[in-house]
Amino acid sequence: MSTGDDGAARHFPPDEGGASEAERPPPRPEPPSAGHPAPADPADPADPADPAPPAPPAPAGFRLRAPSNAVVAWASLVATGAALVALFPVFFPAESAVPERVAGLEAVKVGLEQVRPVPAVGQLGEEIEQTSVDALDLDIRVRNTGQASASLTDLGVRVLDVTEFGTCEPIGGFQKITATYALNLPETARAGDEITVPVAQTVGPGGTDRFALTLGSELAAAAYSLEVFVREGEQRTSLGTVGVVLPPGTGDMFEAVDPKSTTLDRACVAETRSALKRVSGSARSLSSALETALAGVAALDTGRRA
Numbered sequence: 001m002s003t004g005d006d007g008a009a010r011h012f013p014p015d016e017g018g019a020s021e022a023e024r025p026p027p028r029p030e031p032p033s034a035g036h037p038a039p040a041d042p043a044d045p046a047d048p049a050d051p052a053p054p055a056p057p058a059p060a061g062f063r064l065r066a067p068s069n070a071v072v073a074w075a076s077l078v079a080t081g082a083a084l085v086a087l088f089p090v091f092f093p094a095e096s097a098v099p100e101r102v103a104g105l106e107a108v109k110v111g112l113e114q115v116r117p118v119p120a121v122g123q124l125g126e127e128i129e130q131t132s133v134d135a136l137d138l139d140i141r142v143r144n145t146g147q148a149s150a151s152l153t154d155l156g157v158r159v160l161d162v163t164e165f166g167t168c169e170p171i172g173g174f175q176k177i178t179a180t181y182a183l184n185l186p187e188t189a190r191a192g193d194e195i196t197v198p199v200a201q202t203v204g205p206g207g208t209d210r211f212a213l214t215l216g217s218e219l220a221a222a223a224y225s226l227e228v229f230v231r232e233g234e235q236r237t238s239l240g241t242v243g244v245v246l247p248p249g250t251g252d253m254f255e256a257v258d259p260k261s262t263t264l265d266r267a268c269v270a271e272t273r274s275a276l277k278r279v280s281g282s283a284r285s286l287s288s289a290l291e292t293a294l295a296g297v298a299a300l301d302t303g304r305r306a
Contacts, residue, residue: 104146107239108208110228111139112287134249136287138213138228140239144203152203154231155211156196159189160241160282161225163275165293167257168268168300185246187218196231221250223275223290225282243283243290251289254296259303266301273297 144150162185183197203209217224224246228239245251257264276294280286 105142105144105150105203105230105232105237107228108141108143109139110141110240110242110285112136112242112244112285134247136215136244136246136248136289138211138215138242140211140213140228140230141208142203142211142230142239143208144205147205149205150203150232152199152201152209152230153233154196155199155213155229156194156231157183157185157215157226157228159185159191159193159195159224160227161191161279162189162222163272163279164219164222165272165275165297166221166268167253168265168272169257169261169263170265182214183216185215185217185219185222185224189217189224199230215244215246217246219246221253222246223279223293225279241282241284243280243286245287245289245293248287248289251287251292252296254293254300257296257300259300264300269297269300273301 140155183195185195189195197213199211201209201211213228222245223243225241225243227241230237230239273294276290276297280290280294
């Protein structure tokens with residue numbers, strides 16, 4: 001069909017007009033209808049029907065290979081081990097570990113009332129009238145509340161406070177006497193000093209033990225506040241604090257002094273009373289000698305016999 005000069009449509013049969021098959025215009029493609037997509041164009045490079053382009057060649061010396069069975073088995077073993085490590089705390093919690101067995105010492109009693117004479121020691125060629133001096137025995141009892149044995153290596157005291165005293169009269173007092181003690185407090189002992197003696201005792205779990213520690217002093221008369229302790233190697237256990245007078249017999253020196261004496265140094269009495277109260281105030285328990293000294297100096301300070 002074509003259009004003439006007059007605009008009328010004309011129909012030509014297939015062979016009419018002498019037109020050959022090759023001279024005819026190509027038929028117009030029909031638009032795709034619903035449900036019937038257009039056929040793929042072989043010349044279209046973006047056509048999804050085209051085969052995928054070949055992969056670029058691998059670099060020289062490099063080949064892509066599938067993992068071997070050994071690698072797969074090793075990876076599986078590592079994953080299994082990690083899972084077992086993660087589950088270990090579930091089956092074996094920390095609380096199920098066996099606790100460490102330790103010793104636990106505590107003081108049962110620190111007694112102060114045992115006084116006994118200790119032989120006096122004189123220098124070569126020196127005559128001494130007094131052949132003995134009283135010493136104070138600390139009666140120490142300990143208990144092991146732990147689950148392991150306690151091996152004790154040292155027993156000792158730490159000086160918390162110390163004061164030397166006399167009768168506060170120009171004449172009188174006590175002469176310094178040297179003796180041998182298990183634990184001797186030196187003349188230069190000051191607060192913070194520790195004096196120890198070696199021991200070799202083992203206290204079993206739940207067991208108890210008892211020690212007698214003889215205390216002496218190089219001073220003629222002094223009051224001490226002491227912390228008693230015991231050591232297990234590097235571990236130190238405090239057993240309590242005590243207030244004592246050494247030698248114990250000097251505690252009653254004030255009872256022999258007349259409170260109305262005109263030679264009595266009143267300032268010395270007041271200072272001595274204050275010092276003894278300070279020492280006794282820092283101790284948990286007091287020896288009878290210290291209590292006697294406190295009462296005697298108080299009577300002198302007030303001018304009347306207690």
